[in-house]
Amino acid sequence: MRIRLIVAALALGMAMTPAFAANKPVRIPDAAMTQAATLREQALTSDLAYRITESITTEVGPRMAGSEGDARAVAWAQAKFKSLGYDRVWTEPVTFPKWERRSERAEVLGRHAQPLVLTALGGSPGGTVEGEVVRFTDLASLEAAPAGSLAGKIVFVDFKMERKRGGDDYGFGSRIRSRGPTTAAAKGAVGYLMQSAGTDSHRMPHTGITRFDEGVKPIPAAALSAPDSRQLSRLVAMGPQRVRLALDCGWDGEATSYNVIGEVRGSSKPDEVVLIGGHLDSWDLGTGAIDDGAGLGITMAAGAMIAKLPKRPARTIRVVAFANEEQGLYGGRAYAAKYEKDVGKHQIAAESDFGAGRIYGYASSLPESAREADEQILQALAPLGIQRLEGRGEGPGPDIGPFAQRGLAWASLAQDGTDYFDLHHTPDDTFDKVDPAAIQQNAAAYAVFAYLAASADGSFGSRPVAPATPAR
Template sequence: MRAVSLALATSLILGAAIPAHAADTRIPDQAMKTAEQLRETALEGDLGYRITESLTTEIGPRLAGSEADARAVQWAVAKFEELGYDRVWTEPVTFPKWVRRSENARVVGPNAQPLSLTALGGSPGGHVEAEVVRFADLDALEAAPAGSLDGKIAFVDYRMERARDGSGYGPGSRVRSRGPSAAIRAGAAGFLMRSAGTDSHRNPHTGITRFDEGLDPVPSAALSVPDADQLGRLLAMGKPVRVSMVLDCGWDGEATSHNVIGEITGSSKPGEVVLIGGHLDSWDLGTGAVDDAAGVGITMAAGKLIGDLPQAPARSIRVVAFANEEQGLYGGKAYAEKYADQVRAHQIAAESDFGAGRIYAISTGAPEYAQGAVRQMAEVMAPLGIEYAGDAGGPGPDISPFAARGLAWARLAQDGTDYFDLHHTPDDTLDKVDPEAVAQNVAAYSVFAYLAASAEGDFGSTPKPQE
C-alpha cells in the first residue's frame, strides 16, 4: 500500500480548491478498462461477505451507545488497518442513549394468550393494561377526537406493501414515527402497531419513534405480523379485548460513539473525495446482517480492491462506517456538519444501506453535464445486470444531511423485495446474506467509486444556502 506524505494528508484534510464546471464530465478510456478488471476481480472474490461475517459474528448486535457499539468501533478501525487503507481515523458522535431490557404482552380475560411484540426505540418503560381500540391506518388514528381514547391502548393495524424499491416502507414507518403522538393526543395510555414489515413470522420489527414536544410519552410497541392478525381477529368478534403490555426500556443519559473512516489517497487530487459507506450500528434484536453489516462489508471491500491497484485513481476514496444511523442519522449529521465547508471537495457519494440484495440500477442527482459519465459507469456495470436509471430515487440515509448541503449523490439501487421480511427483527442474521449477491454489490461499488475518482470534470457538488 502506498505511503501517504504529510503534504498529501494536509491537502486532504483542508480540501483542495475545485474548479468550476467547464465541460461535460467524462471518464478516460484507460479508467474504463481498469474498472472492467476491478469488476471481474470483485466477482471472483468473497471479501465483502467475509467482512460482513466478521462484524456480525465477532460483535453481533450493535445498539447505538452499547458496549457492543464501542467494540464495533474498535473492530472497524482494526479492519480498515488490516485491509491496508492509507489513512484510518475516528470522529466522535454524541447522542441520547436508549436501552432495552425486557418486554412482554398478553391478551387478558376470556381469550387470554401471549403476544409477540417489541418496544419501539425511544419508548418509555411501563405497564399498561387496558382495552384495545383498532384503527385501520394512521389517518384514522390522527382523526380520533381528543379524549376519545382515555385510558385505552390505540392499535394501528396498517399492513405494509411489498416492493422491490422499498416504497411501501414510507407509509409503514410513518405509523411508527407519528402514531404514538397521535394516540397520546386522543388520550391513549399505550400504543400498539402492526410491525412495519412484509414477513409472516412471529418476529416483531422495532425502529425509532418520536414524541411531539409537550406530550407525555406512553409505552409504545410493535406486534409481529401474525400477532397483529390474531389481535385483529379477536377484535372482530365484537367484544372488548384487553391487553397487558410490560416494557422495561427507556432513555439513559448520553453516549458517544464514532464515525470510523478509512481512506485510499488519490494519486493527483488527494483533496477531492469520493465517499461510499454504510452504518456501523444496528438494532439489538438480530445481528444486523442486512442492516447494515452488509453495507459496511460491501463498501470496505470496494475501497480495499481499489487500494490494491498499482495506481490509485486521481481522487481519494473515503469509506465511512457511520455511527447511530438507526436512532436519527446522528453519524451522518455529524459528518455533514464537520465537513460543511468542503462540499465541493466531496465529488459524489453513495451509501449501501438497503440490505444485501443485488443491485439493478444506478441513478444520480448530478447535473446533466455529468450524466454522460454516469452512463459510462452503467456501461461497465451492465454485465452485472445494472442499468442506467437517470435521476430516480435519492441519497442514502447517512449522506442525506450532506446532500441537503449540496453534495452530489448516486444511488446503486438494490433489490429490496425481501428486505422488510428481515428489517429490524430477530431474523436479521448472516444466514440471510447471499455471498454471490454481496460480490455483485462489491463489483458495482468498486466500479462506481473508481470511475468517479478517475473522472475528468465534476459531478455538481455545490454548497446550498442553509436556513
C-alpha cells in the first residue's frame, strides 16, 4: 500500500537541488493541452480500469508474494498488457525471502475463556505460546518498559487508528506493527498482539509485514480484529488475563517473482520514459482489490487509452506492475537498482497504491524551471475536482520511492482514503468495494497526467543524486 510519509522525506530534497535551477523553462504545447481535454472526457466514459480490476481479482484472486497466485498474476499481467495493445511487454526477476501462512488461533484462558479472532503478521515465526497479557496503549509506552520486565509475558498494544482522508494515522499503526514485535521480544516477551492497523469495527483482522532486529529472537506476532482487541482491553481492565497464541507460519527459503512492464512507445523521444504503475502482489486474506488491483487497473487503463490516441505523445509511457511491495518494496528496489544509470531518461513517475477513492489533490517534486508545465498539468486535472496540495508533505508512492531517492522526479495524485483502512490487508478487500465512477475518475487523471508529462517540451529534472543516508 501507499505510505507517502515513509518516503516523502527521502525525496523532498531533490526539488531543492541547485542543479535544477539551471534547467530551461518547461511548458506543454497547446495542442497537447487540447488533446488532454479530449482524453479526459473519453476516459470518464470508459469502464476499462474497473474491468481490469475485476479481471485480476476474479481470475487470480489472492497473490501473496512467492505463492502460486503470485505466479498466475505475473502471467495475467503479461497477457493483459498484450491484450490492451501495449507495444512492448517484458518481465524482470525479483528475488526475496518467502513467508507462508498456514493456520492461526488464539484464546483467552481461565474464568473468561473465549476465542479471539486474529491473523498472523507477515514475518512472524510459528509457535504456540501462553502467558499473562501486559497491555500498552502505544509504541512509546512499550519502548519505555524496563529491560527484562516483560519476561514470559504476551504484549498487547491496543492503539486505535482514526479515519482520515490522507490515512495519516497509519504512520502510527504501521510502526506498532513493524517495531512492536521486535521491541517486545527484546524485553523478554514470548508473544505479541496488537489491535489491527485499521479503522473498521468489523471482526476482520488486518495483516501486514513486521521485522525483527538482528540478534533478537523472533516471537509469534499477530493482529486482533478491532472488536476482539476492545474485548481483550475490557478483560485486562478487570484483572490479569492469560492468553494462548498458536501460529503455524514462517519463512521458507527464497522465491522469485517478476516486475511486469508494458510500454506505449513515444512518437519522437521513445527512449525517454514517463513511469506509472502499482504493485502486482497482495496479501492472502482478501482478493487484493483496493490494495492494489485498483492501482493496476487505473494505470494499465491509462496507458491503454493513450495508446489508442490518433497521435502518440513524444515520450514513452511505461506501466510497471511491481513485484512484492507488501513485504519490503522488493520490486521497487529492484527497478531502481536496474535503472539507476538511466534516471535522467525518466521524465517523471507516479504510483497508484491507495485504493480507488476519488483523487482530490496533486503535488510534485518538479523544479521551478518546470513550474509552468506543472501548472498546466494541474489545469487539465482541475475539471476532475483535483486541487494542488500545499504543505501536506506529499511524496512518491512506495515502489517509486527508492528511485526518487536516486533523483527521479515524482508526482502524487492523492486519493481519498477515508475508508481505505477499513479494508486494507483484510479478508474484506474484495472487488465489490470498488466504486465504478471513482475508479473512472482515477484513470482519467492518470491518463491526463501521463500524456501531458510525456508531451512536455523540456525536462522535469530527473538526474542522478546520491541517496541520503537514513537517520539512525
